[in-house]
Amino acid sequence: MSTRTLALGPDTRLLVLRVPAGRIEIHAADAFATAGSVELTAADPGDPAAAAAIDAAELSASGVRASVTVRDTPSSLSVDDGAIRFSGGTVVAGNIGGVGNTAVVIGGTGATAATSAGVELTASVAPGTEIRVITTSARVIGRGDLGAVEIVTVSGRVDIESATSVDIDSGTGPVRAHVTISADIHARRGDVDLTHAPDVPARLLRVHSLGRISITEKGQDR
Numbered sequence: 001m002s003t004r005t006l007a008l009g010p011d012t013r014l015l016v017l018r019v020p021a022g023r024i025e026i027h028a029a030d031a032f033a034t035a036g037s038v039e040l041t042a043a044d045p046g047d048p049a050a051a052a053a054i055d056a057a058e059l060s061a062s063g064v065r066a067s068v069t070v071r072d073t074p075s076s077l078s079v080d081d082g083a084i085r086f087s088g089g090t091v092v093a094g095n096i097g098g099v100g101n102t103a104v105v106i107g108g109t110g111a112t113a114a115t116s117a118g119v120e121l122t123a124s125v126a127p128g129t130e131i132r133v134i135t136t137s138a139r140v141i142g143r144g145d146l147g148a149v150e151i152v153t154v155s156g157r158v159d160i161e162s163a164t165s166v167d168i169d170s171g172t173g174p175v176r177a178h179v180t181i182s183a184d185i186h187a188r189r190g191d192v193d194l195t196h197a198p199d200v201p202a203r204l205l206r207v208h209s210l211g212r213i214s215i216t217e218k219g220q221d222r
Contacts, residue, residue, distance in 0.1 A: 002051050006059040008036035008066050008125065013147075015125060016067040016132045022050070022118025026131055028144030033126040038068050041120045050119050057119075070119050128164075139173075149177075174211070187211060 008015075010033065017024060022043045040057055042050035058069040118138060125131075130147040133140055135156050142149060142160040149163040153170050160166055160177040168175055170187040177183065180197040182204035191211040198217050207213050 002042045002045060002054060004040045004054055004057060004059060006038040006061055006066065006068060008032075008038065008061055008123075010034045010126075011064050012036060012061060012066050012125065012129065013064040014066070014130045014132070015123060016065070017121060017123070018067075018069040018134045019119055019121050019138050020053075020070060020072050020136045022138045023120045023141070024123075024133060024135065024138050025121070025141045026123045026125060026143065026146065028125050028127045028129060028142070028146050030127060032124040036124045036126060036129075038066065038121065038123045040068070040070065041122075043118050043120045053119055068121065070121075131163075137173075175209075179205075183207065185209070 015026070015038070038059070040054045040059075042054060044050060053070050053072070056071060058067070060067050121138075125146075127145045128147045131142065131149045133149075133151045133153070135151075135153045137155045138153070139157045140151055140153065140159070142163065144161065146160065146163040148165045148167070149160055150167045151158055151169070153168075153173060155172045156170075157173045158168055158170060158175045158177070162178045162180070164180050165182040166177045166179055166185065168177070168185045168187070170185070170190050172189045173187075174190040174192070175185055175187050176193040177185070178195045179200065181200065183194055183196065184206045185192055185194065185208070187209040189210050191213070192207050192209045193214045194205065194207060195216045195218070196205060200217075205215060207215060
């Protein structure tokens with residue numbers, strides 16, 4: 001199965017997403033206040049690892065809380081026309097363990113390695129919905145007016161159009177967000193672009209990064 005959908009009822013106020021890789025896009029709009037949804041699709045329709053991950057994904061919605069968990073799939077390796085295609089795990093090339101003159105040659109010279117493109121998750125939620133995301137490398141996009149947003153990511157890009165607050169822990173990906181109440185952003189290497197409503201106190205805007213930091217109020221530099 002390459003597509004699965006979770007229906008969200010009018011009581012949904014918290015959406016928890018765990019997606020290792022791919023793309024996460026969340027849309028908040030009045031039109032979804034009574035009937036939202038979460039859809040999972042493979043970023044690459046021909047990716048068997050993504051399809052398997054979607055099949056094994058856990059989707060649930062009960063009361064105010066809904067959650068989607070996509071787990072890493074077991075490693076798989078295949079050879080197609082001189083290309084090594086690998087999904088999950090780790091690829092190691094070269095002399096392993098000092099075993100001289102031991103090698104695996106597949107398809108001659110110019111062989112390539114390809115990893116899974118991951119899963120695309122698209123959510124439609126009511127304005128003010130709280131979002132929690134845990135990912136390794138998925139890009140996270142929030143559109144519309146979200147509630148409190150919490151994100152933990154290793155290397156994915158984060159772009160939140162508007163939220164009451166953000167609590168973001170990022171490894172290397174850039175972070176861009178707009179808040180109306182507060183922000184707590186830790187980006188170890190990525191650049192941070194934060195905008196905020198004019199009445200947000202500076203003490204509620206906490207940003208730490210080894211990259212570039214920009215904090216603006218309604219587009220005006222602070």
